Amino acid sequence: MIRNTPNSRTTDRGQAYTLEGFIAAFILLIAVLFAVQSVVITPSSGGAVDRTAQAQQQQQVQDALIVAQQENDLSRMLRNVELDGDDFEEFHNQSSGVQGVYSTATFANESTLGAILNQHLDAGQSYNVEVHYQERGDEAEDQNQNPIMLVNQGPPSSTAVTASYTVVLHANQPITSDEDGTLGDIGEADGYISDLEKDSGLYNVVEVRVIVW
Structure with a gap:
């Protein structure tokens, strides 16, 4: 039986934080791309x-x-x-x-x-x-x-x-x-x-x- 040591719990939390960071960055990237597309499209009728x-x-x-x-x-x-x-x-x-x-x-x-x-x-x-x-x-x-x-x-x-x-x-x-x-x-x-x-x-x-x- 393998026990969770303090070091292993710290590593799990670090991986979770890293994954959350990647997800947040991905969402931000999608938002930026959407905004850029909106800027490109809008002037066509301006x-x-x-x-x-x-x-x-x-x-x-x-x-x-x-x-x-x-x-x-x-x-x-x-x-x-x-x-x-x-x-x-x-x-x-x-x-x-x-x-x-x-x-x-x-x-x-x-x-x-x-x-x-x-x-x-x-x-x-x-x-x-x-x-x-x-x-x-x-x-x-x-x-x-x-x-x-x-x-x-x-x-x-x-x-x-x-x-x-x-x-x-x-x-x-x-x-x-x-x-x-x-x-x-x-x-x-x-x-x-x-x-x-x-x-x-x-x-x-x-x-x-x-x-x-």
């Missing part, structure tokens, strides 16, 4: 990721404007007007004033910018295309207050992103619709981009602004 997505969306729209300008599409689009005699009549293929000059489908057919936006924007996303131009003389205070809406899909949401590109128009540039004539022939007609300085060669400096949401 504002930080949304801001990153917005920045990527803005860069995508800016790139679309740059590509369109490289193909001379923005200038051509701004000069695509029709005349009634010597007076400005309307942008070519104008549809409804509520919807803007173009529907999104027509805009995609009429311009490189529209084709890129329709191809690369996600389903369900909307966009407006605005033309902000400079006024001359006393009208300069109203500059950009009433832009021409090439595409108008309604008021943007609070998460909308905006990108823009500036285009310089010259009076001797030809109109790109089926009409003959130049921008200088349009003159001061109501409803179109105004001529900043007569006989200067410079017609206007225009900002094409795209808002996506």
